[in-house]
Amino acid sequence: MKRRELLINIVKHVLLIIYALFALFPLFWMLLISFKSDAQMFNTTFIFTPTLENYDAVLLRTDYFRYFKDSLIVSTLAVIVSLLAGVPAAYALANYEFKKKEDLAFTILSFRFAPEILVVLPLFMIYQRIGLYDTYTGLIWVYQLITMPLIIWVLRGYFEDIPIEIEHAAQIDGYTWWQVFLKKLLPLIRPGLVSASLLAFIFAWNNFTFPLQLSGTNIETVTVASLKYLASDTVHYGQMAVAAAFSSLPAVIFALLIQKHLVRGLSFGAVKG
Amino acid sequence: MAKLTLKNVYKKYDHKKKRRKKDKENDYFAVNNLSLDCEDGEFIGILGPSGCGKTTTLRMIAGLEDITAGDIFIGDRRINDLHPKDRNIGLAFENYALYPPLTVYENIAFNLRAKGLSNAEVDERVKRIAPLLKVEELLNMRPAALSGGQKQRVNIARAIVRNPDILLLDEPLSHLDGKMRQQLRMEIKRLHNEIESTTIYVTHDQLEAMSLADRIAIMDLGVLQQFGTPSEIYDNPANEFVASFIGEPPMNILTTTIIHHENDFYFTFEDSELRIVVPQRYYDIVKDGMKVRVGVRPTDIYVGGPDSKGTPVRVAVFEDLCTERRIGIRVGDELVMLITEDETKYEQGDLIRLEVNGEKTHLFDLETGNRIQ
């Protein structure tokens, strides 16, 4: 019995290590080549002379930080708008009954299914007409198609998990509805709030189609800007690697910051166990 | 039908993640040196709180778990290494596990067909078993259409249709509510009366064990606490655990210091003025200053008459339940309860003296919890 278990354990670990290597390798490679010069790009693998010339080229000699700023503004504000509208919406879906409630809920979810390419051309024309082309407002608004459904769906689940009696108890204790919401309910949905926000942020940040079509020269996100590194003569892989690595930073930092709030169901234990 | 014997049975679970040497010492015995002798046709209850090892024991008898050490015999056969299907046991576990696409008839017949019995024989057996569990009208229905109680009956029918040597029931009534539970309990009792199969019934509900079993094995943390008839366990609990587990409302058990005063011994209690006379039969073994645990059931404490010895105490709780009355006395942090059919009504704060039934007072060792004879 014991030997068999040991063998199974070893095989399990080996398979997991292989998979981990497989999954993480591209990231590792990306970091690696960001330090390789174009000259050494194709004739070396792991042993080469590291150089900062790609970093220099991308960060200091292009407008990279401007693109970074545009991405940051649009993504962050899009998530904030989604939270402001989405949290109350999620609460309403969880706690009230009204006609066609599930139809409405499904409609909101369906925004995530629709391929962006389908809507982007008509939107382009409309945006041109109403003057939202190439503006922050325009992008933030259209990003709601990406960020809001996620936030509403995740938070609806969290609100549903909170027993209605907690609200009743707080009301009876003497709190107004707003205070009940802010002081008692929001802390309970915090894990959902941060995880949905993070995911929404990542989707917004990574979006390519909308900023490509609906903004021009005023606003360029890092995703759109990365096209610039596809030069007509050569592809500067090293520079692209730097751009890609840097682009992934905000999401990683955000995730690390909110980690401690991703605590297992805070509602656990409030009611009879 | 056959005898079932367990001899020094152990079950140990290995810690899965043995990262540090320290963890290896944390392997624990789910069943620790269990020996039981069950007679042919006996209804044995294995009773205890969750985690006590009762289900593990059942599973070892069934063959669903390996036996770490010790032997299990059915009749004269040692069954340790036999596959479950070769042990000739009938199993009815708490989560029904009826095959959804088959009718009730087919569910019950399943095992018989697997054994290769002819259609005529299968039919005869199923039709014979069905009325015993009152499922004749359900034979053509599917599990999805049955209620919880009905599913359980089918479950049990399926277990006994094979005429097993031993019938194993694992908390079959735990998912049923009040009336349905009482009903099915009655059926199980009558069924056993009818077919007299050696039955092992696992439960955490002491009322259930007390009303169904011929003998009960009480376990806690893998160790057998006592094995006896319901009367033996109720009247002569082997230790404090058994004493407080059996009986509702539970036995009052308190730490007491015995003092000697004017030719009598008294039980005294911390943070209380209560004093109760020690029953005569303990006079040989008690000493002044001795600390023990004393236990007495609510039905065995009385309100003493005017010539009662012992100090009066205040009534903390008086419950009038029409058919009986319950009086609660605060002793330190505990609430000592007594139940009486006496019609006197008391108020909170009234003073009363307490007396205990000498025959039914138990002393337990302060450290081990074992009963002092």
Place this chain on the structure above:
Amino acid sequence: MAQVEIINVTKRFGKTTALDNVNLDIKDNEFFVLFGPAGAGKTTLLNTIAGIYLPEEGMVKFDGEVMNQVDASHRNVAMVFENYALYPNQTVYENIASPLRSPLYKQDNETIDREVRRVASLLRIDGLLDRLPHQISNGQKQRVAIGRAIIRTPRVLLMDEPLAHLDAKLRNYMRSELKEMQSMFESTVIYVTHDYLEAISLGDRIAIIKEGKIVQVGTRDEIYYTPRNEFVAALVGEPEINIIDGTLVKENGTSYIKLEMKEELVPLPDNHPLTKTLCEYDTNEFHVGFRPQSIDYTFEYKEGYLKGSVYNFESLGNKAVLTVKVGDTFLRTLAPYDLRVQLDIDIYIDAPITKGLFFDSQTTELIGSYDDAKVNGNGTQE
């Protein structure tokens, strides 16, 4: 500290009527129990009194003042919920302190600290103040919930099945403790339960509710000895009352009753108003109820006793229930817990008619009983 009146209250949810024309008059400082099976509308009524629900019809009054337009936070009520509803991310201390931190009832920190500790010590949870709800047991959670409710000394204290989710042992114990605490509650208490032991032990008066309607209101003696109908009779009492058919027969000027399981006629007491009532009744078919406590048994033949067989024997803790089969009728009676008896053996039972409760066979309402000693007037109907 408030007298509570519920006047013609009807509450509907869509097509379901949860409360149907409910009328109750609860006295100041009374411990009033609302008792009924699951789904009867007890929690709905409690929520209506608290102000969480607004009734479709009718009024809720505290001390004569109509409260319908007053919302929950302003009614100065407190509630102990069936599932405790503790704030999961706050400590026991903070949970209990919560009402005193709300804008309506705000107190300064010193007062809050003093009151929280007073209440915690009363409920014996002072050692748990720093813990979170998921770190304490159900019994402890329940005490915290009670603490949060009583800290403000509300006008009305509402308790919704507080003992429902505790195991049998703990429930018995906590019920006794609640009884002990009763004198400390300075509010009018409205207590909801489906357990009849809680109802008769704790209630000054008990209202029995079924499917949104009040069936009977009375003291424990009234409910037990003069139940309004068979439903109430069956609800209160363990084991359940035995109800059998009986036919009135008049022979030679004397009245007899023929009970379904007995061949011989049982003479009814002369000169008793109940006999007269039964004779003048519009039908001669009745239902007669015998509580298990009043049925006597013996294993040897006895004159006048009915022969039956032992159908079942079941332990109920300190006593046992013996189910006896007489013909096609099953009767429950009580026996000592340590009686060891074989199933299907002969047994002889007696159900004295003087202990029977007579019910109308159509409406199931109580007509009367011969046991005058226990009867002290009819149950007050509201």
